[in-house]
Amino acid sequence: xxxxxxxxxxxxxxxxxxxxxxxxxxxxxxxxxxxxxxxxxxxxxxxxxxxxxxxxxxxxxxxxxxxxxxxxxxxxxxxxxxxxxxxxxxxxxxxxxxxxxxxxxx
Numbered sequence: 001x002x003x004x005x006x007x008x009x010x011x012x013x014x015x016x017x018x019x020x021x022x023x024x025x026x027x028x029x030x031x032x033x034x035x036x037x038x039x040x041x042x043x044x045x046x047x048x049x050x051x052x053x054x055x056x057x058x059x060x061x062x063x064x065x066x067x068x069x070x071x072x073x074x075x076x077x078x079x080x081x082x083x084x085x086x087x088x089x090x091x092x093x094x095x096x097x098x099x100x101x102x103x104x105x106x
Contacts, residue, residue: 007031009056011048011098025103032104035064048098055090055097062087063104 007027031044046053066087069080091102 006043006045008045009047011046011052011056011100021100021103024100028103031060032063032067035060036067052097055094058090059087059094059102062090 007030009024009027046056048056062083066080066083069077069083073080094100094102
């Protein structure tokens, strides 16, 4: 059951320590589950520069597309692999803009 708690992701906090990254990864996991089950109606606030926020949402959209494609078509499908390729480009942009590692990257 969804608890309607608002997630806040703040890229302006430049203390890149393990605790902060663990919280970010946990928030991202919850956000991805919410996106899968609830769609785009997820209570979320993202703070940072315009470039950081845009890079975050590009990576998030890519992750959602890849996840949906994987579930619908399977890993071996060309559409899934194309979405994965697009996701990797968005992840590189996110990592460059924020200095954070994308939490779902293998």
